[in-house]
Every structure is written in structure tokens, then in C-alpha cells.
Amino acid sequence: MSKNWIMAAILLFVLLHAPLRATAQGRSVVTLPMMDRTAQSYALGDGGAYLQGLNSLGINPAGLHSAQPEVMTQYQQLPLQTSLAMLGASYPLLPFHTTVGLTYLNLRSSNFEKRNEFGDSEGSFSTQDQMFGIHLSRPVGSAYPVFLGMSVKILQFAVASQKAGAMALDLGARYRLSGLPLTLGVSAVNLGKGPVFEQQESKLPTSTIFSGAYHISESLSALGSLTHGSNEGRQEFSFGMQYWVGNLFAMRGRYSAARSDVSAGSGIHNMAMGLGFKLFGRHTLDYSFQPFDSALSKSGAVGSHRMTLTMRFAAQGVSNPGVLNRVALGRKGEGKKDVTALELKNSALQAIKNGQFAMGAMRMQQALDLEPGNRQIKAWLSKIEGIGEIMPQAQGAEEAMALTRKGVVKYVEGADIKEALGLLRQAYTASDNAQILDLLNHIERQSGQAQATRKVMGGELGLSLIEDKLKAARAAVYEGRRAAAVKSCEEILQLEPRNTRALEVLGSAYYLMGDRAKAKQTWLKALQIEPNNQAITDYLKRLQ
Known part of the structure; x- marks a missing residue:
């Protein structure tokens, strides 16, 4: 057994046992570590097993792995003069097959009335909770890749003049089934010891999350999750759906049913809804809304609104001045030079021929940024983006890798689809590589093939x-x-x-x-x- 699989097995053991050992004594649980979610993940709930990039944080850090750098900002206004702000950024270190991320969360409330032991007013005070997050994600294994992720969260709490700190750990694993449009995830979030105020510890919201996402079609996905909150004595099941209308906007929604030591109740406040809008091809603006229960509704607060702007950028070493409609690229020791969309397109194609599919997708996106109306670039990008997500690279002198590169180039360039599929089937037969099978099934679906290749049986394709x-x-x-x-x-x-x-x-x-x-x-x-x-x-x- 390889070291990667041993590491994955150890992580899975920790995920399944660490939260369940946590004590259930003392139900005072801090909420800050549960609020590091974007509008998209909030609208879909814990079932977002397939979410990628910064949207995955708070549910499963294994999903952080992405081929594109991201920057995210979010603001939420809550009742009782409370506001929540979040910033985040991630960057793929392609040579190391690792994505790193940083996040900052600020929860601030003001104008709380301060009273002494006799009940007399002594002015007001405010609270400020902050969380700094460091996140890592990478795949392990080659033929059957498992994505692993980890988040370290540093928490700081301030209530009037009192301060406390804590540290939380998130661990996650994600696996996409070979031959099926199904993604499974398991994670343990907010592991650790909570903050101590006046010699009394407040527990962290430690949870184990089992999640799954089934892609019914290229536009429609169904999601489900089972969550066990050990420090809250809570079990929750959620079901959600996401539907993309073309490549313009998405509609999302979920319903959660919970059972806990303290009655969770039921009703419309267990629902959440959301919308997502594509901006300039790759950026997204996401919105989510969840109604409050009757007690908060009577206070005049209808529900919680959350809005997130996520910006995705292109390849390493590439900058886009935008208004100049050109791109500046430079190498170490050389002066920068202007590069046209045609040069970027050719650079993308060369990266694809070298087996760097994720890099090729980023270069092609840069070319499309410069010429948004170029239909050929748009068609090539739509093909290579999906390939880069399934198989970021296919490098090496092995026969299977060489055949995969040839098949992908034939497909992207629009050559005979039968020849492209034949090369990929030959690559899969030569290697029994699950990533190649996933790639083959994806291209079969995209090209309208009535039947998809199944797993190797007896040495031949089924x-x-x-x-x-x-x-x-x-x-x-x-x-x-x-x-x-x-x-x-x-x-x-x-x-x-x-x-x-x-x-x-x-x-x-x-x-x-x-x-x-x-x-x-x-x-x-x-x-x-x-x-x-x-x-x-x-x-x-x-x-x-």
C-alpha cells in the first residue's frame, strides 16, 4: 500500500472518531467558527461536497484545490447592530499540486447595555470576534485520486475589556467516483479546545459531516448531507439542489431537518435559498437568504442575507491590465512584453500538448479576456476547462499519458471525435487509470455519445x-x-x-x-x- 493511501486512511480514522469523543458536557458553544461560509455554500448547506475553491471552506477543506487563483469578499448585516465581514484568497502552487488559502473573518456587535450587579446601567460595550484561517489542499494517489484538505483557524474573542483565544482545526477528504457523476466527502470541522472566559470554557461547534453530490446533468446537481454536532448534541440532515441556467446564473436551495438536545424546531427557517451570477465569464456574485424563526421575525428582522463576490484569475505570472486590452508577461531577467490573444491561445494549446491541461485552461481564459467575442477561443475554453478540473495534467513518457495528450488535443481542436475517443480508450486500456476513465466519460457526454465507457472488465472496455x-x-x-x-x-x-x-x-x-x-x-x-x-x-x- 502506498504512503498516500496510508495517510488517507489515518485521516479518515481521525475524521470519524475525533468529534465523537468530544465531551457533551456544557452546552455553551461559540458560533464564530460556523460562520466562515460563502453565500453559495450557505444556500446549499453541508451537502456541498463538490464545491471547489474558497466556497468549500467551512464544509470540507479538501475542495479548496483549484487550478485558478481566487479572491473573495463577503459582507452580511445581522440583527442587533451586528455585522459580519469576510475576506479570502487562494493560490494554486501547480508544481507542488497544492492549493493554499488565507481567510479573515470579523464579527462585530455594538451598543450592548452594560449593567452592574445591582442592575444599574453603566453605559454600553461592544464585542468583536476575529478568525484567521490558513488552508491547504492537494490530491493524493494517481490512478484513484483522493483530495485531502486541512484548515487551521486562529480565533480571538473580545467582550468589552475581556479577551480570550482558541484554535480550531478542520480536516477533510473528497473522492469522485470513477464512471459515476457522484462526489463523496467526509470532514471533521472545528476540532479543538474552546475559549475560556472567567475560568469557564465555551465549546467549539465540533462536527462530523458526511456529504454527497450527484450531478444529474451538466446543469443540475442534487446534494445531501448528514451532520453530527458532538458539542451541541445535534444531528442534522440536509437536502439541496442547484440548477444553472445556461452559463448565466444559478438557482439554489436546501432544507435541513435537525434533532438536538435543545429543540431545533421546524418550519421555514430551516430553509435557505440563493442565486449565483456569472460576471465576465469567470467571476461570480452569489446571494443567499434564510428566513428567521418566529421570535426574531417579531423583532422586525425578516431573515439573514448574505452576498459574496468571488474573483478568479488566470495563470501564474500573468497580469491583466484590462482597459489596455493586452496582457503583460515577463520572465525572470527579461523585460516585460505585450502579448496578444493569439499568442496566448497558441501558448494554451502548447500547454495542452505538453499535458498541462489546467495551465492551458488558464491561458485560454486570458486569451478570451482579451477577445471576448472570439468564438474559437470560447469553444476551446469550454472544452479544456472541464478537462482541467478532472485531470489537471497528463505528463510523462508512459504510453497512457502520451495517448491521453493526443486524445485531448484532438478533442479540443475539433478533430474527428471518434479518433479522440479512440485514443483515450486506448490510453485507459493501457493503464486502467480512473482519471482517464473520468475524462473519457466526460468527453463522451459532451460529444453526445449514447453510451459511456465502463470500467475495464477482463482487460477490455465494457x-x-x-x-x-x-x-x-x-x-x-x-x-x-x-x-x-x-x-x-x-x-x-x-x-x-x-x-x-x-x-x-x-x-x-x-x-x-x-x-x-x-x-x-x-x-x-x-x-x-x-x-x-x-x-x-x-x-x-x-x-x-
């Missing part, structure tokens, strides 16, 4: 379409329709060039047609792929 064509080819040989058999076998080999059964039948068709040279050439090719195939060896002996 594709019913191929099986049907192979049966038809054999039937054609038996019925004397040799030309039809050749056509069916050639169609199979376009999809799966290393299919030895198709090569075997094709050689037989050539042999029966009297073309002994082509039959020998075809059978020899099959024997190179499968040297121990006794049937093909016997066929070749007939030609001697």
Missing part, C-alpha cells in the same frame, strides 16, 4: 456498443458478408485500437476474401498486443 458491433462482424463472416465484417471491425478499431478480438475477426475476413497479406498483417498486430493468444497463433500457422 462498452455495449463495441460488443454489438463485434457480434455483427462475426455474424457477417459466418454469413459470407465479408465486406460488412471488415466495415464493422474497422469501426470498432476506431473506437478501441487495441481490441484483439476485432483484429482477429478482421484478419479472418481478409483471409476468406483471399487477401492473405492483409490477414497476416492484421493477425501479427493482434499478436503484438496479446502474445499468448493461441487462436491467432494457429491462424498464422495456416499461412505458412
Whole structure:
């Protein structure tokens, strides 16, 4: 077992056991560590297993991993003269396959009336809670990647002249199932000892979150979660949906059902709704709303509104002056030079050919920023963005990686889709790499293929379409329709060039047609792929 999988197993053990060991004595729980969520994650609840970038923080830090730098700002006005402000930034260190992030959260309340032990007013006081977060995320493993994440949160509390501090830890893991549009996550958030005021400890809201997201289509996702809050004696189940209308805006909503030692109640305040808007192609403006319960509603506060602006930027070393409609790129020791959209597009294509798919997506986005109306760049970007999220890079001299690079280039450039899919199927057959299968299934869906390739079974792709064509080819040989058999076998080999059964039948068709040279050439090719195939060896002996 590799070190990466051992590390993942240890993390999973900690996630499942650490929060459950936490004491349930003393129910005073601080709320600040639960408020580090963006409007998008707040509208979807704990079920946001597939959220990426800064939107994942507070639920599962494993989702921080992203190919694009991000900057996020958020403001929320709460009742009782309370405001919440949050800032965050993340940056992918591509050579290390790691994304790092920093966040700052400020919760401030003012004009609380201060009274002495006799109940007399002594003026007013304010409170200010702050949280500084350092976050890391990276994938482990290659064939079956698991994303791991960690957040360290430093908490500072100030009530009038009293101050206290604490530290919390979030751990998370996320896995995207091979061959299924399903993402699963498990996380433990707010582990640690709470702040102490006047020799009395307030507990942190320690929770274990199991979450899942099923992508029904490219636009529609269903989410669910089960959360156990150990220090609050709380169990919560939530269900949510997100639907993107084109690439313009998203509608979100969720409902949560909770059970706790203190009655959680039920009703409309267990719901949350939200909208998301795309700005300039890659930035987003997200809004969420949750109604308050009856007690707060009577005070005149209808509900909680939250708005988040997330800005995503392009490749490392690239700056975009915007109004100049050009980009400045510079290398160490060289003066900066202006680069056109065409040069950026060519640079993106070269990165894709080198197997740097995430880097290629960022370069292509920069090119589109300079020429928003360029349809070719827009079409190429829509293809490579999805590829970069599934498989950020495919580098190395291995046959599978080389075939993957060729297949992706063919797909992005708009060449024959059958050739692109054939190269990727050949890459998967040669490696049994789950990332390549995910990539292949994604391109199959995008290109409108009726049936998707399944997991390798017995050394060959489990594709019913191929099986049907192979049966038809054999039937054609038996019925004397040799030309039809050749056509069916050639169609199979376009999809799966290393299919030895198709090569075997094709050689037989050539042999029966009297073309002994082509039959020998075809059978020899099959024997190179499968040297121990006794049937093909016997066929070749007939030609001697």
C-alpha cells in the first residue's frame, strides 16, 4: 500500500472518531467558527461536497484545490447592530499540486447595555470576534485520486475589556467516483479546545459531516448531507439542489431537518435559498437568504442575507491590465512584453500538448479576456476547462499519458471525435487509470455519445456498443458478408485500437476474401498486443 493511501486512511480514522469523543458536557458553544461560509455554500448547506475553491471552506477543506487563483469578499448585516465581514484568497502552487488559502473573518456587535450587579446601567460595550484561517489542499494517489484538505483557524474573542483565544482545526477528504457523476466527502470541522472566559470554557461547534453530490446533468446537481454536532448534541440532515441556467446564473436551495438536545424546531427557517451570477465569464456574485424563526421575525428582522463576490484569475505570472486590452508577461531577467490573444491561445494549446491541461485552461481564459467575442477561443475554453478540473495534467513518457495528450488535443481542436475517443480508450486500456476513465466519460457526454465507457472488465472496455458491433462482424463472416465484417471491425478499431478480438475477426475476413497479406498483417498486430493468444497463433500457422 502506498504512503498516500496510508495517510488517507489515518485521516479518515481521525475524521470519524475525533468529534465523537468530544465531551457533551456544557452546552455553551461559540458560533464564530460556523460562520466562515460563502453565500453559495450557505444556500446549499453541508451537502456541498463538490464545491471547489474558497466556497468549500467551512464544509470540507479538501475542495479548496483549484487550478485558478481566487479572491473573495463577503459582507452580511445581522440583527442587533451586528455585522459580519469576510475576506479570502487562494493560490494554486501547480508544481507542488497544492492549493493554499488565507481567510479573515470579523464579527462585530455594538451598543450592548452594560449593567452592574445591582442592575444599574453603566453605559454600553461592544464585542468583536476575529478568525484567521490558513488552508491547504492537494490530491493524493494517481490512478484513484483522493483530495485531502486541512484548515487551521486562529480565533480571538473580545467582550468589552475581556479577551480570550482558541484554535480550531478542520480536516477533510473528497473522492469522485470513477464512471459515476457522484462526489463523496467526509470532514471533521472545528476540532479543538474552546475559549475560556472567567475560568469557564465555551465549546467549539465540533462536527462530523458526511456529504454527497450527484450531478444529474451538466446543469443540475442534487446534494445531501448528514451532520453530527458532538458539542451541541445535534444531528442534522440536509437536502439541496442547484440548477444553472445556461452559463448565466444559478438557482439554489436546501432544507435541513435537525434533532438536538435543545429543540431545533421546524418550519421555514430551516430553509435557505440563493442565486449565483456569472460576471465576465469567470467571476461570480452569489446571494443567499434564510428566513428567521418566529421570535426574531417579531423583532422586525425578516431573515439573514448574505452576498459574496468571488474573483478568479488566470495563470501564474500573468497580469491583466484590462482597459489596455493586452496582457503583460515577463520572465525572470527579461523585460516585460505585450502579448496578444493569439499568442496566448497558441501558448494554451502548447500547454495542452505538453499535458498541462489546467495551465492551458488558464491561458485560454486570458486569451478570451482579451477577445471576448472570439468564438474559437470560447469553444476551446469550454472544452479544456472541464478537462482541467478532472485531470489537471497528463505528463510523462508512459504510453497512457502520451495517448491521453493526443486524445485531448484532438478533442479540443475539433478533430474527428471518434479518433479522440479512440485514443483515450486506448490510453485507459493501457493503464486502467480512473482519471482517464473520468475524462473519457466526460468527453463522451459532451460529444453526445449514447453510451459511456465502463470500467475495464477482463482487460477490455465494457462498452455495449463495441460488443454489438463485434457480434455483427462475426455474424457477417459466418454469413459470407465479408465486406460488412471488415466495415464493422474497422469501426470498432476506431473506437478501441487495441481490441484483439476485432483484429482477429478482421484478419479472418481478409483471409476468406483471399487477401492473405492483409490477414497476416492484421493477425501479427493482434499478436503484438496479446502474445499468448493461441487462436491467432494457429491462424498464422495456416499461412505458412
